[in-house]
Amino acid sequence: MKTTPPLSQQQQDTLYAQAHEAVGAFQFDESVVAVFPDMIQRSVPGYQTILTGIGELTKAHAQPNSNLYDLGCSLGAATLTMRRNVEGKACHIIAIDNSEAMIERAKTYLHAYHSDIPVDLQCADMTQVAINNASVVVINFTLQFIDPDQREQLLSDIYQGLKPGGVLIVSEKIHFEDTQLQETIEHMHLQFKRSNGYSELEISQKRSSLENVLISDTEQTHLDRFKKVGFESAGIWFQAYNFASFIAIK
Numbered sequence: 399m400k401t402t403p404p405l406s407q408q409q410q411d412t413l414y415a416q417a418h419e420a421v422g423a424f425q426f427d428e429s430v431v432a433v434f435p436d437m438i439q440r441s442v443p444g445y446q447t448i449l450t451g452i453g454e455l456t457k458a459h460a461q462p463n464s465n466l467y468d469l470g471c472s473l474g475a476a477t478l479t480m481r482r483n484v485e486g487k488a489c490h491i492i493a494i495d496n497s498e499a500m501i502e503r504a505k506t507y508l509h510a511y512h513s514d515i516p517v518d519l520q521c522a523d524m525t526q527v528a529i530n531n532a533s534v535v536v537i538n539f540t541l542q543f544i545d546p547d548q549r550e551q552l553l554s555d556i557y558q559g560l561k562p563g564g565v566l567i568v569s570e571k572i573h574f575e576d577t578q579l580q581e582t583i584e585h586m587h588l589q590f591k592r593s594n595g596y597s598e599l600e601i602s603q604k605r606s607s608l609e610n611v612l613i614s615d616t617e618q619t620h621l622d623r624f625k626k627v628g629f630e631s632a633g634i635w636f637q638a639y640n641f642a643s644f645i646a647i648k
């Protein structure tokens with residue numbers, strides 16, 4: 399019988415190991431889904447620590463009988479950590495991704511573990527989803543893939559759908575206006591990828607594929623947007639090189 403290996407024991411990411419004649423725009427398709435856990439762990443410094451933190455923040459801020467959202471859930475790593483930390487609070491988790499391949503695989507992972515917390519997995523565009531009665535909303539490394547012109551409206555809709563005291567957690571790759579700082583910290587990230595076994599060819603082909611697909615903001619742009627849509631408090635609770643996770647509290 400064919401079984402899906404656990405999230406921690408997935409296939410190695412070799413998608414860009416061979417030279418491609420033309421590198422197409424990055425897509426979250428079947429080939430990415432198969433190597434996704436390995437890809438994100440080897441590319442995003444602090445990813446595991448952020449997941450642990452999302453669990454802790456969920457434990458601290460989830461309100462009884464409320465909804466928790468994981469927007470851009472991929473294989474459901476954040477959903478799993480949220481679910482483990484809200485047992486007994488009668489919460490409902492809504493996990494959204496617009497890649498059918500991701501949602502199909504996420505179902506397998508979520509069903510592999512028992513929980514009394516219902517999870518509603520939906521294949522949808524997160525900008526089109528109604529947020530209501532929410533106490534925790536997580537966007538873990540996905541706002542950066544949303545059209546920059548739509549980001550403020552999305553955050554405003556989330557703010558409106560949050561209960562007082564509710565929290566939004568947004569993790570992102572960020573960039574720096576200061577050129578020296580940008581170069582220095584970007585170099586740290588490249589070294590991180592090299593030390594995780596990615597070759598120069600893999601790094602450069604992946605970078606080309608993400609051009610115009612992953613559009614990062616600065617820390618200040620994030621903070622200004624949180625404030626503009628109404629959040630009272632917002633700041634970074636974790637950062638590793640040019641990868642940061644923000645919390646915004648209603």
Ligand code: GEK
Nearest residue numbers: 426470471472475495496497523524538539540543
């Ligand atoms: C994790 N949060 O492991 N609507 C819904 N989903 C989208 C949209 C959209 N408009 N655009 C992109 N996605 C996860 C990791 S990965 C981050 C998130 C990365 C989805 C896309 O299909 C993919 O699954 C996810 O956002 C981004 O904690 O690959 O760097």
